[in-house]
Amino acid sequence: MEGFMGDFGFQTGEWRVHHRKLAERLTGCSDWVEFNGTCRASELTAGEANVEDQLLDDPAGAYRAAAFRRCDPQTGEWAIWWHDGRSTLLDPPVKGRFEGGVGRFYAHDTLRGQPILVRFVWSDIGPERARWEQAFSPDGGATWEVNWIMSFERTA
Incomplete structure (x- = not known):
């Protein structure tokens, strides 16, 4: 089964991140x-969890953010929680797995009081690079708007 402990091991280390949102x-x-921005990530508990700490130099104001990821060893499904310093709330977790070298993760959320689906996709994963994108769907997944792309380049 793909999608198991250690899936986020590729991210361990330090990264320069180019954001486009x-x-x-x-x-x-x-x-x-x-x-x-920058990112530092590491595996926890023998690869069943991962944490990343980001500094985002957003023109609207720099801020810090963190992601915590936890793999269910029974199913191989990951849950990912995102939090940033602009809010006291923790976003609902996106859940999913890696298949064919691409990670796809989904959650139900709201935007401006309306229900949406959220999708995270990890792709183009290599020793020196990775790509993450976020997309929202207002229509149950029939259409998606990609609204944030992070291009990771390893620095250490």
């Missing part, structure tokens, strides 16, 4: 904001 989400906006 839509200025507004699910409004038809086509204006992208680009900025850089």
Whole structure:
């Protein structure tokens, strides 16, 4: 079974991160904001968990963020929680697994009071690089708007 402990081992280390995100989400906006940041990630408990600490140099104001990931050893499914310093809330976890070298993770959430689906995709994973993207769907997954892309380049 793919999608098991150690799946996020590729991320262990330090990274330079290029961020590209839509200025507004699910409004038809086509204006992208680009900025850089850093990330430090490590595995925990023999690969059944992973944590990343990010510094995002967003033009609207720099902030810190963290992701915590935990693999269910019975199912091989990962749960990912995201938190950043702009809020006291913890986002609902996205859940999923890696198949064919690509990780896909989904959650139900709300945006401006409306229900949405959230999707995270990890792809283009190599020793020196990785790509993450976030997309929202307002229609139960029939259509998706990619609204944030992070390109990781290893520094250590």
